[in-house]
Amino acid sequence: MTWLPAISSHAQRIDILLGGLLVVSLAVLGLVFGLMFLNVIRFRKGSRMQPGHEVTEHKNWRFEIGWTSVTLIVFFGLFVWAARLYVVGFQPPSDAIQIYVTGKQWMWKVQYPGGQREINALHVPAGRPVQLLMTSEDVIHDFSIPALRIKHDVLPGRYQSLWFTAITTGTFRFYCTQFCGIGHSRMTGMLMVLDRAAYADWLDHTPASGSLAAKGEVLFIRNGCSGCHVSSRYAPDATDNSRAPSMAGLYGSQVILADGSATRVDSAFLHDAIVNPPEWRRAGYTTQMPSFRSVLSEDEVAALVAYLQTLSPSIPSGRSPGVTAGQEGN
Amino acid sequence: MTETPASLFPERSYLWQDGTLRSWLLTTDHKRIALLYLVTITVFFATGSIGAALIRLQLIEPGGMILSDETYSRMFTMHGIVMVWLFLVPSIPVTFGNFLVPLMLGARDLAFPRLNLLSWYLFVASGLLVLYGLFRGGLETGWTFYTPLSTDYTQGRVLPVVAGVFLSGFSSIATGVNIIVSIHQLRAPGMTWYRMPLMLWALYATSVIFVLATPVLSITLLLLAFEHIFRVGVFDPALGGDPLLFQHLFWFYSHPAVYIMILPGMGVVSEIVSTFCHKPIFGYRFVAWSSISIAAIGFLVWGHHMFVAGTSLYAAIVFSMLSFLVSVPSAIKVFNWLGTMHGGSIRLDAPMLYAMGFIGLFTVGGLTGLFLASLASDVHLTQTYFVVAHFHYIMVGGMVSAYFGGLHYWWPKITGRMYPEMWGRIAAALIFFGFNLTFFPQFILGYEGMPRRYATYPEQFQVLNVLSSAGASILAVAYVLPLVYFTWSLFKGARAPGNPWAATGLEWQTSSPPPTENFARTPEVTSGPYDYATLDRLNRTAAEEAPHV
Numbered sequence: 027m028t029w030l031p032a033i034s035s036h037a038q039r040i041d042i043l044l045g046g047l048l049v050v051s052l053a054v055l056g057l058v059f060g061l062m063f064l065n066v067i068r069f070r071k072g073s074r075m076q077p078g079h080e081v082t083e084h085k086n087w088r089f090e091i092g093w094t095s096v097t098l099i100v101f102f103g104l105f106v107w108a109a110r111l112y113v114v115g116f117q118p119p120s121d122a123i124q125i126y127v128t129g130k131q132w133m134w135k136v137q138y139p140g141g142q143r144e145i146n147a148l149h150v151p152a153g154r155p156v157q158l159l160m161t162s163e164d165v166i167h168d169f170s171i172p173a174l175r176i177k178h179d180v181l182p183g184r185y186q187s188l189w190f191t192a193i194t195t196g197t198f199r200f201y202c203t204q205f206c207g208i209g210h211s212r213m214t215g216m217l218m219v220l221d222r223a224a225y226a227d228w229l230d231h232t233p234a235s236g237s238l239a240a241k242g243e244v245l246f247i248r249n250g251c252s253g254c255h256v257s258s259r260y261a262p263d264a265t266d267n268s269r270a271p272s273m274a275g276l277y278g279s280q281v282i283l284a285d286g287s288a289t290r291v292d293s294a295f296l297h298d299a300i301v302n303p304p305e306w307r308r309a310g311y312t313t314q315m316p317s318f319r320s321v322l323s324e325d326e327v328a329a330l331v332a333y334l335q336t337l338s339p340s341i342p343s344g345r346s347p348g349v350t351a352g353q354e355g356n
Numbered sequence: 357m358t359e360t361p362a363s364l365f366p367e368r369s370y371l372w373q374d375g376t377l378r379s380w381l382l383t384t385d386h387k388r389i390a391l392l393y394l395v396t397i398t399v400f401f402a403t404g405s406i407g408a409a410l411i412r413l414q415l416i417e418p419g420g421m422i423l424s425d426e427t428y429s430r431m432f433t434m435h436g437i438v439m440v441w442l443f444l445v446p447s448i449p450v451t452f453g454n455f456l457v458p459l460m461l462g463a464r465d466l467a468f469p470r471l472n473l474l475s476w477y478l479f480v481a482s483g484l485l486v487l488y489g490l491f492r493g494g495l496e497t498g499w500t501f502y503t504p505l506s507t508d509y510t511q512g513r514v515l516p517v518v519a520g521v522f523l524s525g526f527s528s529i530a531t532g533v534n535i536i537v538s539i540h541q542l543r544a545p546g547m548t549w550y551r552m553p554l555m556l557w558a559l560y561a562t563s564v565i566f567v568l569a570t571p572v573l574s575i576t577l578l579l580l581a582f583e584h585i586f587r588v589g590v591f592d593p594a595l596g597g598d599p600l601l602f603q604h605l606f607w608f609y610s611h612p613a614v615y616i617m618i619l620p621g622m623g624v625v626s627e628i629v630s631t632f633c634h635k636p637i638f639g640y641r642f643v644a645w646s647s648i649s650i651a652a653i654g655f656l657v658w659g660h661h662m663f664v665a666g667t668s669l670y671a672a673i674v675f676s677m678l679s680f681l682v683s684v685p686s687a688i689k690v691f692n693w694l695g696t697m698h699g700g701s702i703r704l705d706a707p708m709l710y711a712m713g714f715i716g717l718f719t720v721g722g723l724t725g726l727f728l729a730s731l732a733s734d735v736h737l738t739q740t741y742f743v744v745a746h747f748h749y750i751m752v753g754g755m756v757s758a759y760f761g762g763l764h765y766w767w768p769k770i771t772g773r774m775y776p777e778m779w780g781r782i783a784a785a786l787i788f789f790g791f792n793l794t795f796f797p798q799f800i801l802g803y804e805g806m807p808r809r810y811a812t813y814p815e816q817f818q819v820l821n822v823l824s825s826a827g828a829s830i831l832a833v834a835y836v837l838p839l840v841y842f843t844w845s846l847f848k849g850a851r852a853p854g855n856p857w858a859a860t861g862l863e864w865q866t867s868s869p870p871p872t873e874n875f876a877r878t879p880e881v882t883s884g885p886y887d888y889a890t891l892d893r894l895n896r897t898a899a900e901e902a903p904h905v
Contacts, residue, residue, distance in 0.1 A: 044733055051724070055720065055723065058690060058694065062712060086639045089638075089639070090639050105680050177735060179665045203739035203807040204739060
């Protein structure tokens with residue numbers, strides 16, 4: 027049996043946190059078992075110690091306040107330590123490579139911005155941040171990579187994000203860790219961390235039928251999106267954006283929704299707005315966009331999202347515009 | 357001497373006043389209902405254990421030893437549902453709670469004896485429905501019924517199982533209402549709240565959770581059935597529902613339910629530790645109020661089951677902090693039990709061994725809970741075997757130890773017979789050893805990343821899995837032992853005196869087993885609980901007055 031490797035600096039920090047928790051636990055356990063055995067030996071019936079009925083209530087108070095406050099202080103320290111590390115997961119760097127992961131009973135489908143696809147395998151370059159945009163076609167799954175010490179549930183109908191920067195090359199297992207039916211334990215795969223040259227080589231030699239964004243553009247026209255979301259690209263004379271907003275420059279911008287709230291347009295927003303438009307209607311538009319939930323597969327939604335990103339030239343495509351994780355889809 | 361059935365038990369006792377089957381099935385005597393429950397939950401415990409045994413057998417080989425993926429999924433679903441709803445949730449409240457609440461209060465029966473009997477019939481009906489669903493068709497959703505797996509993607513018998521669990525909720529609520537009203541209304545003259553044994557405080561806190569949390573489970577299960585039958589989108593995103601809503605509602609019940617399972621165990625341990633240290637419990641009011649605060653804060657921590665589920669960052673931070681907070685009252689209890697032992701006169705009879713096992717194993721379970729309340733470490737450890745080990749340390753190491761401790765402690769009172777002490781100690785030691793061998797390796801498996809609910813697993817995890825299965829076989833033997841010697845003691849055990857442990861508490865002031873009416877005369881309470889000074893003085897006087905006995 028080999029010990030679990032920690033292949034990112036985040037993973038190493040988690041191990042230090044676990045070490046801290048272990049030290050606290052061992053200290054408390056030592057105290058509890060130590061006192062228990064000491065008491066049993068000293069105060070066993072028949073030993074010379076006399077039973078002490080005369081312990082008074084006011085003397086107890088000092089002990090009670092003492093151990094309660096020490097417990098509170100130690101717990102608060104642990105809470106803050108762990109919470110600070112957790113927040114990092116909600117802040118993917120803006121230059122992360124975005125890879126689309128779709129779970130279905132019982133396999134993981136992976137799509138790269140360049141159009142490469144694979145199943146139950148994930149290739150990433152070492153030393154570069156990677157953001158996984160994950161969704162499910164059926165039940166709730168969970169994408170877990172123990173060597174990186176991270177996991178996140180993968181829900182149907184919305185995007186969840188997981189990001190990491192692997193620093194060690196090698197092959198590591200990932201698992202589905204949310205019970206998803208009888209084939210659950212077969213829903214595993216391999217994470218391949220390659221050095222930059224090997225990663226570029228892998229991208230070049232993996233067949234791709236056009237980039238994800240190119241596929242998305244075809245879908246954008248074929249499904250009639252371009253009919254309402256008018257842009258000069260397809261109808262040079264049309265400037266009528268009264269029915270639906272233009273998609274140019276949308277990704278990465280700040281928009282106001284019909285309910286008055288402001289939100290930043292990221293991949294999760296684009297995904298959710300396509301499959302569940304009523305929830306994400308923009309302020310100032312009255313036309314109701316139909317849901318494409320049953321029209322498009324998750325793979326196709328991923329292609330559309332990749333395409334829409336390319337319409338914001340200021341932000342390099344396949345990069346994250348900011349915080350994307352942690353948005354509640356409701 | 358040959359004993360006829362009638363001579364096995366004192367004639368005036370509740371056990372033998374009317375021996376017909378009809379009198380047992382229509383009884384409203386809380387003691388008889390407690391025994392009906394005891395037999396029923398023992399059957400369910402055995403059923404759930406068979407599921408556990410098959411799970412551990414399967415996992416000896418990485419590729420799975422005996423079961424198909426499908427059967428394995430059905431087995432751990434069965435194990436979880438049966439153990440949680442048909443054993444752990446009812447366990448102590450319906451057996452010792454039913455038996456002891458009136459005795460400890462100095463009352464003749466619970467406040468609503470007929471409701472009590474009804475709760476047993478509801479429980480049996482719910483158990484039969486659940487077992488029907490699980491064995492005629494099977495279910496593969498896990499005990500958590502997460503949507504949309506349970507509504508759209510399972511071939512299993514969701515409806516009968518959900519209906520069964522729904523029904524068991526009414527049984528829980530009936531028991532809870534009965535205990536709450538009894539404690540408010542039926543205390544003997546002089547029995548103020550602070551003169552109540554800690555067992556009653558714990559059962560009171562538990563009953564409050566029964567009454568407040570169970571309806572939420574009922575509503576959730578109704579919505580689930582509604583979606584399943586009428587295809588109305590509540591939880592299923594394909595129908596316009598929200599899958600996280602189910603998790604919120606489910607854990608809003610199921611986390612407090614964890615305290616339903618553990619609080620009564622803490623009550624039992626408080627009684628046993630005080631008795632076998634022959635010393636008042638240290639910090640009585642702190643232990644009493646810690647039960648109440650666990651019940652209260654326990655309602656505010658459900659979100660810690662969802663740190664990787666896709667809830668917001670802020671929700672996660674608040675739930676993490678509250679989860680640390682809820683563990684403080686538990687820590688207070690542990691320190692007070694240790695304080696009680698200090699300066700006591702400790703006897704290491706079987707109940708005390710179980711209680712000490714509880715303190716140790718519950719502490720391990722509580723401390724590993726900190727790993728899961730901490731946000732960043734939870735992300736790595738949740739949904740792995742670390743979680744499995746953690747809650748088994750609380751539920752089996754803690755709760756089942758307390759249950760067995762209580763069974764040994766009150767067995768003389770319930771049956772009028774002593775169990776064989778040496779066998780009791782051997783079983784307690786064996787359970788402690790077998791338990792640790794079964795579940796400790798699972799902490800390491802979890803850290804290494806082995807996901808829970810896997811029918812097959814990578815080879816690197818085999819060594820620890822084999823160790824765990826070996827422990828489970830020891831545990832199985834250790835659980836059969838008490839079944840054997842308890843049964844033996846019913847016929848051959850020494851007659852139990854009224855107060856075999858020199859314990860305080862009104863239940864020890866009546867005969868063993870008690871008469872149907874509990875007390876010949878309503879007792880009057882003149883001092884606090886655990887008043888060993890008075891007890892010792894009375895015993896000395898009695899010994900001087902009757903020097904020949």
